[in-house]
Amino acid sequence: MRFDVVTLFPEMIEVPLRTSIIGRAVEAGLISLGIHELRDHGLGRHRSVDDYPYGGGAGMVMRPEPLFAAVEPLRAAGANVILLDPAGERLTDALARELSTLPHLALVCGRYEGIDERIRTLVDREVSIGDYVVTGGELPALVLIDAVARLVSGVIAEASHEGDSFAAGLLEHPQYTRPEEFRGMRVPPVLLSGHHGEVNAWRRREALRRTRDRRPDLLDAAALTDADRAALEEMTRDA
Numbered sequence: 001m002r003f004d005v006v007t008l009f010p011e012m013i014e015v016p017l018r019t020s021i022i023g024r025a026v027e028a029g030l031i032s033l034g035i036h037e038l039r040d041h042g043l044g045r046h047r048s049v050d051d052y053p054y055g056g057g058a059g060m061v062m063r064p065e066p067l068f069a070a071v072e073p074l075r076a077a078g079a080n081v082i083l084l085d086p087a088g089e090r091l092t093d094a095l096a097r098e099l100s101t102l103p104h105l106a107l108v109c110g111r112y113e114g115i116d117e118r119i120r121t122l123v124d125r126e127v128s129i130g131d132y133v134v135t136g137g138e139l140p141a142l143v144l145i146d147a148v149a150r151l152v153s154g155v156i157a158e159a160s161h162e163g164d165s166f167a168a169g170l171l172e173h174p175q176y177t178r179p180e181e182f183r184g185m186r187v188p189p190v191l192l193s194g195h196h197g198e199v200n201a202w203r204r205r206e207a208l209r210r211t212r213d214r215r216p217d218l219l220d221a222a223a224l225t226d227a228d229r230a231a232l233e234e235m236t237r238d239a
C-alpha cells in the first residue's frame, strides 16, 4: 500500500513513520511513502500558501493553487485523496478497515484557520479524527496512516487485529503479565489455571463488563450472543 502526504511540515510526518512498527513495514516494503512539501508549490518570491479571508475576519486561509499543484499529480497517479478536516466523516475501525483495502491514499494536511472552499473539489473524501481541534492536519494524517497501515497484511500478526476491541464491537478485556503479585494486586487466578475454556469465558465477560461500564453506546451496536446477554444480566444482578 502507498501513502502520499502533502504538508507544510514534512519532518512532522517523516520521523513518526520511520519509527517502530510502521517504520519496519516501510523498510520491509509492505508500505511505501511519499512526502510532499507544499511550500515547493508556494506562490511568488515568498512561496506563499495562504492569504486573508474574503469578507474579512481573523486568521488566514490556505490558497487553492499550491494545493491543486501538489495534489493533481497524485490523483493522476491513482491515489484516493483524503483531506483531514473536523467536518469530515469520523475515523472509526470500520473506516480504517475500508481504507486499508485501497492501494493508494494521498493525505492532505491543512494549516492556518481554514482552507479555501474550492479545495474540497480536489478530494475524494474528508476524514476527522475526532471532535477537537488541532493546529494542523499532520497529526490527524499520522493517526489515520497508523490505524490503516497496521491492518495491511504482514505489518502486524493478523491475530493481533482480528481481536481488536472495535472489530469485535467491545472494549478489550483486562490483561496481565508477570509478576503474579505486584504491590498487593494479584493476577486473577483463572488466568493462571491453564483452562483455556474458562480463560476465554472470563475474557469475554470482562470485555462485556468494561464496555457496559465505560462505553455502553458500543454495547448497543455489538453482536451479542445469548450467553453474552445472560452474562450481562448476571453482572447487573451482582453489582
Ligand code: 4HQ
Pocket (backbone or CB within 6 Å): 084, 085, 086, 109, 110, 111, 112, 113, 114, 127, 128, 129, 130, 131, 132, 133, 134, 135, 136, 137, 140
Ligand atoms: N483540523 N480531524 C486541520 C483538525 C482535524 C481533526 C483543524 C484539521 C486544523 C488546519 N483534522 N486544520 N479534528 O482539528 O482531522
